[in-house]
Structures are given as structure tokens and as C-alpha cells.
Amino acid sequence: xxxxxxxxxxxxxxxxxxxxxxxxxxxxxxxxxxxxxxxxxxxxxxxxxxxxxxxxxxxxxxxxxxxxxxxxxxxxxxxxxxxxxxxxxxxxxxxxxxxxxxxxxxxxxxxxxxxxxxxxxxxxxxxxxxxxxxxxxxxxxxxxxxxxxxxxxxxxxxxxxxxxxxxxxxxxxxxxxxxxxxxxxxxxxxxxxxxxxxxxxxxxxxxxxxxxxxxxxxxxxxxxxxxxxxxxxxxxxxxxxxxxxxxxxxxxxxxxxxxxxxxxxxxxxxxxxxxxxxxxxxxxxxxxxxxxxxxxxxxxxxxxxxxxxxxxxxxxxxxxxxxxxxxxxxxxxxxxxxxxxxxxxxxxxxxxxxxxxxxxxxxxxxxxxxxxxxxxxxxxxxxxxxxxxxxxxxxxxxxxxxxxxxxxxxxxxxxxxxxxxxxxxxxxxxxxxxxxxxxxxxxxxxxxxxxxxxxxxxxxxxxxxxxxxxxxxxxxxxxxxxxxxxxxxxxxxxxxxxxxxxxxxxxxxxxxxxxxxxxxxxxxxxxxxxxxxxxxxxxxxxxxxxxxxxxxxxxxxxxxxxxxxxxxxxxxxxxxxxxxxxxxxxxxxxxxxxxxxxxxxxxxxxxxxxxxxxxxxxxxxxxxxxxxxxxxxxxxxxxxxxxxxxxxxxxxxxxxxx
Amino acid sequence: xxxxxxxxxxxxxxxxxxxxxxxxxxxxxxxxxxxxxxxxxxxxxxxxxxxxxxxxxxxxxxxxxxxxxxxxxxxxxxxxxxxxxxxxxxxxxxxxxxxxxxxxxxxxxxxxxxxxxxxxxxxxxxxxxxxxxxxxxxxxxxxxxxxxxxxxxxxxxxxxxxxxxxxxxxxxxxxxxxxxxxxxxxx
Numbered sequence: 001x002x003x004x005x006x007x008x009x010x011x012x013x014x015x016x017x018x019x020x021x022x023x024x025x026x027x028x029x030x031x032x033x034x035x036x037x038x039x040x041x042x043x044x045x046x047x048x049x050x051x052x053x054x055x056x057x058x059x060x061x062x063x064x065x066x067x068x069x070x071x072x073x074x075x076x077x078x079x080x081x082x083x084x085x086x087x088x089x090x091x092x093x094x095x096x097x098x099x100x101x102x103x104x105x106x107x108x109x110x111x112x113x114x115x116x117x118x119x120x121x122x123x124x125x126x127x128x129x130x131x132x133x134x135x136x137x138x139x140x141x142x143x144x145x146x147x148x149x150x151x152x153x154x155x156x157x158x159x160x161x162x163x164x165x166x167x168x169x170x171x172x173x174x175x176x177x178x179x180x181x182x183x184x185x186x187x188x189x190x191x192x193x194x195x196x197x198x199x200x201x202x203x204x205x206x207x208x209x210x211x212x213x214x215x216x217x218x219x220x221x222x223x224x225x226x227x228x229x230x231x232x233x234x235x236x237x238x239x240x241x242x243x244x245x246x247x248x249x250x251x252x253x254x255x256x257x258x259x260x261x262x263x264x265x266x267x268x269x270x271x272x273x274x275x276x277x278x279x280x281x282x283x284x285x286x287x288x289x290x291x292x293x294x295x296x297x298x299x300x301x302x303x304x305x306x307x308x309x310x311x312x313x314x315x316x317x318x319x320x321x322x323x324x325x326x327x328x329x330x331x332x333x334x335x336x337x338x339x340x341x342x343x344x345x346x347x348x349x350x351x352x353x354x355x356x357x358x359x360x361x362x363x364x365x366x367x368x369x370x371x372x373x374x375x376x377x378x379x380x381x382x383x384x385x386x387x388x389x390x391x392x393x394x395x396x397x398x399x400x401x402x403x404x405x406x407x408x409x410x411x412x413x414x415x416x417x418x419x420x421x422x423x424x425x426x427x428x429x430x431x432x433x434x435x436x437x438x439x440x441x442x443x444x445x446x447x448x449x450x451x452x453x454x455x456x457x458x459x460x461x462x463x464x465x466x467x468x469x470x471x472x473x474x475x476x477x478x479x480x481x482x483x484x485x486x487x488x489x490x491x492x493x494x495x496x497x498x499x500x501x502x503x504x505x506x507x508x509x510x511x512x513x514x515x516x517x518x519x520x521x522x523x524x525x526x527x528x529x530x531x532x533x534x535x536x537x538x539x540x541x542x543x544x545x546x547x548x549x550x551x552x553x554x555x556x557x558x559x560x561x562x563x564x565x566x567x568x569x570x571x572x573x574x575x576x577x578x579x580x581x582x583x584x585x586x587x588x589x590x591x592x593x594x595x596x597x598x599x600x601x602x603x604x605x606x607x608x609x610x611x612x613x614x615x616x617x618x619x620x621x622x623x624x625x626x627x628x629x630x631x632x633x634x635x636x637x638x639x640x641x642x643x644x645x646x647x648x649x650x651x652x653x654x655x656x657x658x
Numbered sequence: 659x660x661x662x663x664x665x666x667x668x669x670x671x672x673x674x675x676x677x678x679x680x681x682x683x684x685x686x687x688x689x690x691x692x693x694x695x696x697x698x699x700x701x702x703x704x705x706x707x708x709x710x711x712x713x714x715x716x717x718x719x720x721x722x723x724x725x726x727x728x729x730x731x732x733x734x735x736x737x738x739x740x741x742x743x744x745x746x747x748x749x750x751x752x753x754x755x756x757x758x759x760x761x762x763x764x765x766x767x768x769x770x771x772x773x774x775x776x777x778x779x780x781x782x783x784x785x786x787x788x789x790x791x792x793x794x795x796x797x798x799x800x801x802x803x804x805x806x807x808x809x810x811x812x813x814x815x816x817x818x819x820x821x822x823x824x825x826x827x828x829x830x831x832x833x834x835x836x837x838x839x840x841x842x843x844x845x
Binding site for chain 1: 697708745746834
């Protein structure tokens with residue numbers, strides 16, 4: 001049955017036709033055969049009886065005229081009938097008149113039935129036929145006929161006939177079905193052939209010829225064609241979208257790829273690979289271990305391991321590494337990918353290689369720039385601090401200079417030269433000194449003179465000593481300022497847990513001389529419960545010095561008001577510490593409040609608009625913020641620096657200097 | 659069984675057979691001539707069975723078939739015994755002994771005895787065209803236009819038939835009879 005199902009449709013139809021023909025033939029033959037076999041005996045008996053009747057009729061004259069030879073002649077004609085074994089004519093008296101074939105005797109004649117009847121005995125049909133002449137019986141014909149032989153012959157004949165009929169029928173069936181089935185099979189085969197060609201060539205523009213219309217085959221063919229045209233349009237749309245997709249994939253500025261999750265052998269790479277790394281796609285697809293071979297040696301082991309881990313993890317991932325291009329360039333690759341799994345087993349990895357060398361370089365550049373900027377700003381800050389320092393040092397040096405001039409003047413006015421003249425006068429009176437001192441009028445004045453000079457010198461000395469002490473103090477102050485500057489200059493960029501009050505005090509100390517000089521009344525409102533803050537000492541100092549100096553300028557610019565500077569240090573919002581610098585200066589116009597921290601904004605003639613801007617940035621860098629409040633011009637201003645409280649358990653890592 | 663078969667349907671036929679058998683047995687030592695005429699008598703009867711007359715030969719459908727004997731009757735009573743009660747084609751059989759000058763056309767079968775040997779041609783001439791089966795045992799009977807001639811061949815009675823003469827008279831002689839007969843022709 002399976003073999004029959006696999007047969008081509010033509011053969012199948014042929015086989016079916018033959019089967020139908022065969023079945024019909026078989027039924028007909030069996031019926032005919034059965035009928036013939038069933039009727040054989042009666043037919044045989046009838047035929048034999050007819051034969052016997054004819055012979056009997058022909059024998060009447062011979063019997064009537066007692067012509068035995070004539071009767072024998074008649075019986076001899078039975079020899080032409082092969083089934084007849086023996087025939088004999090017996091007169092009404094019971095004497096054997098004539099016979100033909102096998103001789104009969106009284107014994108064998110005894111087997112015969114009464115005249116007019118027949119009997120089948122063994123393989124023979126025994127027949128007794130009365131010979132009637134004009135209604136009078138003139139004798140009896142006994143006929144012995146072998147029906148079995150005839151039967152076998154009949155069977156043989158039927159067998160041959162059946163064979164012949166079968167062969168002819170099958171031949172005819174094959175011929176006719178061959179002709180007729182084309183009506184059915186030709187369109188089907190045509191359809192099948194078309195489908196096969198379409199399948200092989202993927203050419204959906206082909207169409208099957210509609211040979212017959214109206215029947216199912218016609219509509220099938222039409223449906224097939226319709227399906228083809230639909231497939232064609234879909235195929236066109238598909239290939240268009242595929243082209244678009246491919247164009248998209250190949251135009252993506254990165255290498256879209258697919259690879260084996262075990263060997264990392266690429267099964268697909270987009271065209272951009274040639275541009276980005278200089279290797280044609282064939283190299284990617286054919287070279288075993290291409291990816292590993294072209295990784296930067298420094299990244300090789302780490303990246304391969306990373307990718308193996310990702311392949312095992314099966315999650316989307318992204319990481320960066322370096323590859324070596326064909327021309328030896330180092331290309332920074334950011335690989336983003338995902339793992340395709342089937343039944344929990346990774347079957348492929350897909351993703352994209354993005355060349356971010358430029359960004360990497362730019363980032364490096366930026367970092368370098370940042371560092372330089374930081375450096376610059378630090379230097380600028382240092383310069384600013386140094387300016388303040390020098391200003392203060394200069395002020396102190398003024399005092400030193402005044403003291404030095406004073407000392408110089410004093411020394412110029414000193415009576416030391418008169419003392420030398422008195423001394424040389426005494427050396428001239430050598431030997432007569434006592435007389436000179438007692439008698440000479442000049443000599444009598446000398447002791448008083450010496451006493452006066454001595455007193456004067458003592459007074460001068462006292463004055464100079466006092467002056468020199470003052471100079472020493474000033475120099476000491478300068479030393480202190482310089483030492484502090486050195487201290488801040490040394491430590492930069494490091495975050496430390498520091499006391500806000502101490503830092504404020506340092507900033508004030510730097511400006512201390514200016515406060516006196518400008519007659520500023522300083523009020524410290526330090527809250528003792530202020531927690532430590534985690535800041536860059538240098539930056540805080542820079543911000544505070546800046547703020548104090550601004551306050552000083554603001555108050556100078558507003559001479560009528562009382563110059564009062566309030567420095568407030570205390571805790572603010574949870575985790576925050578606030579340092580407020582409130583001045584009674586010129587204040588800030590509402591318009592400027594929003595611009596005050598912008599780069600380049602300044603109200604000072606010689607200002608560069610950098611101070612508050614960098615101060616605000618620095619505050620932000622440290623996780624704090626710098627804000628300003630002012631009720632308007634002439635109303636003073638309050639700058640508030642808010643800073644994060646130090647976290648006692650962890651200190652922020654140093655970012656800049658590493 | 660044989661006896662059962664031979665049991666006659668009509669006792670007449672049985673008698674005939676019995677008579678034939680007895681006759682043949684008796685004739686064995688008897689005069690051969692007597693025996694021959696016994697056979698010839700039976701044959702005459704048999705001829706009626708194998709000959710078909712035209713309907714015009716009979717006055718009616720049940721008119722008898724007349725077997726006429728011209729000349730000295732050689733059969734004696736034999737022929738009468740043979741035909742007694744017999745029919746042929748449904749016609750009863752009658753024997754008539756006639757003289758040569760009588761109207762012979764009323765017969766269906768005419769046996770011309772050897773005594774009339776010299777008058778045969780005349781008789782046949784008279785009968786020409788009549789449906790009468792002429793039978794004789796004279797030599798050259800057929801040549802003269804006679805229809806059936808008894809012959810004696812090897813002491814057995816045979817006969818020859820001039821079929822043309824019979825057909826000319828409108829008689830139809832059975833092929834079965836012709837098959838047993840010798841063929842003869844008129845001059």
C-alpha cells in the first residue's frame with residue numbers, strides 16, 4: 001500500500017483502472033464460469049441427446065431396410081465426435097445391429113438407462129435413444145460419451161478464453177486509460193511540474209497553463225496561479241524589505257554579527273566590518289578564531305573569558321575592548337550582544353561591534369583637558385589665594401616699611417656723631433684729662449653731655465627696640481600667611497573630613513589685615529554643634545576667600561552703611577552644613593541674581609567673572625551648592641555655601657589625582 | 659432389460675417382428691425366392707415410409723396409400739400381412755392387385771411383376787407424370803424409366819433408385835433411403 005501511495009499519479013490511475021477492470025472481469029468470468037460449469041452436465045446431456053437423436057433419425061432407413069453396413073456407416077460418422085466412446089444400434093428384438101467405437105457387450109449394455117433417458121456414470125454419459133420410424137420404434141441407439149474429457153477441454157478452453165479476454169481487456173484498459181487519464185493527469189502533472197520548477201528556481205513569476213476550465217482541476221490551477229501571484233507579490237515585498245533590512249544592517253555604523261557561542265566563529269558580519277577593521281567579510285567568515293586572533297594582545301585573555309561567561313549566562317551584555325585593525329591601528333570596540341538559546345542551550349550569539357575609538361580618544365582628551373582645566377583653575381585659585389595673601393602681606397609689609405623708615409630716620413637723627421666729637425676732644429686732652437674736666441669750660445660741660453647722650457641713646461634704643469619688635473611681629477604675620485598658603489597649595493583635590501569652623505577661620509585669617517584696614521566689623525556666629533564636612537580643603541578655602549573678598553568689595557562700594565560682615569556656620573538640612581557670608585554691602589539687583597553664577601559675569605571693573613562661577617562649580621563638585629539671597633540694591637547680600645556632612649564610615653575616593 | 663425394451667408398444671409391430679424372425683428362420687432352409695419376396699414385401703412397405711407424395715396424389719388427408727400389384731403376384735399373402743393395419747405418413751395402407759389395362763394411376767406404389775416384363779415400357783409410359791412410385795424386380799427397369807428396382811446381390815435383397823424418374827413424377831424420396839440404395843438412371 002505504501003508503494004502504491006508513492007507511485008506517480010499516472011501509474012496510480014493506471015493501477016486503479018486495471019484493478020477496476022480486473023475486478024469487473026473477475027466477477028464476470030467467475031459468474032460465466034460458474035454458470036457454464038453448473039450447466040455443463042445439462043448442456044452436455046442436451047448436446048449428446050441431440051446428437052443421438054440425429055444419429056437415430058439417420059439410422060431409421062438402415063434399420064428399416066436391415067442394412068447393417070448402412071447403419072455402421074451412419075454410426076461411423078460419430079467418430080468425428082471425440083467425446084463419443086461407443087455407439088451401437090440394437091434392433092427391437094434386442095440383437096446388436098451395428099456398432100462403432102469401443103465394443104459394447106451385454107454386460108455393458110446393461111448399464112444403460114431405459115430408452116429416452118440418460119445417465120451419468122463415472123466419466124461417461126450413457127444415453128439410450130429409441131429409433132423411431134413414423135412413430136414406430138424400429139430400434140434403440142446406445143451412446144456412450146465421455147463428458148470428463150469434454151469438461152477438461154471446456155475448462156481449458158475457458159481458461160484460455162479468460163486469459164485471452166484478460167490480456168485483451170488489460171491491453172485495452174491500459175490503452176484507453178492511457179488516453180483518457182491524460183485528461184485528468186496532464187493538468188495535474190503540469191501543475192506538479194510547475195510547482196517543482198517554482199520550488200527549484202524560486203521563480204514565482206511562472207504560471208501553470210489552465211488547460212481545462214470549469215472543473216476542479218481548472219479551479220485548482222487557477223487557485224495555484226493565484227497563490228503564486230500572491231507569493232510573488234509577497235516575495236517581492238519580502239525581498240524589498242529584506243533588501244531594506246540588509247541595507248539598514250550594512251549601513252549601521254558598526255559591525256552587526258552572529259557567531260557560534262563555543263568557537264566564536266562568525267556566521268554573519270555586516271559590510272561595515274571592512275571599513276571599521278579593514279578585513280573583508282570573507283576573512284571574518286572563513287578564518288577560524290578570527291575574533292580571538294585580532295583582539296588586542298593585552299585584552300585577549302580577559303575579553304575571551306568575559307565572552308565565554310556571557311555565552312554561558314545567556315543575558316544581554318555589553319563591554320569594551322581593543323582590537324587590531326588590518327593596518328595595525330588599535331580600534332576600541334564596544335560589543336553589545338545577546339545569546340540565542342534553544343531548549344536552554346546556546347546556539348548562537350548575535351550583536352554589534354561599535355567602533356568608539358573616536359569617543360574614547362575624545363573622552364581621553366576631555367579628561368586631559370579637564371585635568372588641565374582643573375590644574376589651571378587650581379592654579380588660578382592658588383593665584384587668587386596668593387593675590388589675597390600678597391595683598392595682605394603687602395599691607396603688613398607697609399607697616400614694616402614704615403617702621404624701617406622710622407628706624408632709619410631715628411638713626412639718622414642720632415647724637416652718636418656728637419659723642420664721637422666729645423670722645424676725640426677727650427683724646428686731645430690726653431694726660432691733662434682731669435685738669436681739662438675740672439678747669440676747661442668745655443671740659444666742665446662734658447659729663448653732663450655724656451649723661452644727656454646716654455639718656456638719649458637709651459631712649460633711642462628703647463624706641464628702636466619697640467619698632468623692631470613691631471617689625472618682627474609683622475614679619476611673623478607674613479610668615480604665617482605664607483606658611484598657610486604653602487599648606488593649601490600642597491594639598492589639592494583630596495577630600496578630607498574637616499571642621500567648617502576651622503576652615504572659615506583660616507579664610508578669615510588670610511583676610512584679617514584687610515578687615516582692620518577697611519574698618520569692617522566682623523561677627524562670627526559659629527554653631528559648636530556643626531558636624532565635620534567632607535570637602536577639598538583647597539576648594540573650600542578658595543570659595544570662602546572669594547566670598548569674603550566679594551563682601552569686602554560690596555561694602556566698600558556702599559560707604560554709607562555700617563560695614564558689618566556676619567559669618568554664620570551651622571548645620572542646615574539633615575546631612576548638610578551651611579556657611580553663610582552676610583554683608584551689609586551694595587546688594588544685588590534682582591535681575592543679576594540669576595546671572596551671578598554665570599561665567600563671565602562681573603560688576604567689578606577689573607573682575608573677570610570667574611570667581612563666583614568657579615566657586616559654584618567647585619561647590620557642586622563637592623556635592624554641595626552655592627546660593628545667593630539679596631533683597632535688592634543697597635540691601636546687602638547673603639551667600640550661602642551648603643556642603644555635605646562627612647560620612648564617618650567611608651571617605652570618597654580620590655578621583656582627580658589618580 | 660432387453661426384453662423390457664423389446665416389449666412392443668403395439669403388438670402389431672411385435673407380430674411383424676415375430677413374423678420376420680420366424681420367416682427368416684424358416685426361410686433358411688426354404689426356397690430362397692420365397693424368402694426374397696418376404697423381404698421385398700417389407701421393403702415395399704418401408705418405401706412408403708421414405709417417400710413423400712404430393713398432396714394431389716390423395717383424394718383426402720386420410721385417403722389410403724394404395725400399393726398396387728400388376729401381373730402375377732409374387733408375394734402371395736405376405737404383403738397383405740406386412741401392411742395389415744400399418745400406416746405411413748398418417749395414411750392407411752391398402753394392397754390392390756390390378757391388371758395392366760386397369761387405371762394404374764389410382765395407386766401410390768405400383769409393383770410391376772416380372773410377368774409384365776414386356777409391357778413395362780407401355781405401363782411406364784401410361785404412368786408418366788403421375789405421382790406413382792413404380793417398383794419392379796425386372797432387370798433394366800430403371801433404364802426404362804422405372805423408379806425402384808429390387809436387386810439380388812450376394813443373395814441379399816438390395817435396390818436401386820432412379821431418383822430423376824421419381825422427381826419427374828413429383829415424388830420425394832428420402833435421402834436416408836437413397837443412401838441405402840444403388841443409384842440408377844433412365845436411358
